[in-house]
Amino acid sequence: MKGGLWFILSACHGLVPPSRSIEPYNITLADMDAAERRAWAERVSAQLDEQIGPRTLFVFLAGRLYQDPLTP
Structure with missing residues (x-):
């Protein structure tokens, strides 16, 4: 998917858009x-x-400590 949304997972801030400082x-x-x-x-x-959205497919590029709590 070209030009898809992406975010940073932050232990402090949660989901962070790349434009946020x-x-x-x-x-x-x-x-x-x-x-x-x-x-x-x-x-x-x-x-x-x-x-x-709740039914959108997404990919984690993160370690297990960040992935595991978010996946069933």
Whole structure:
């Protein structure tokens, strides 16, 4: 798909569009416990639904720590 939407997964900010500038931070999902990662995943899932819709196919280019909480 040429010219498709893409976003950055941020442990601090959730789903970040590439045009958004953010301040540096020092948080990763590895720093979070399981409940915090679940809360992060719920927030990011809601952001994905809002940005691309709940039934849109997407591809993660991220490590398992970021993928696993977001995939069934």
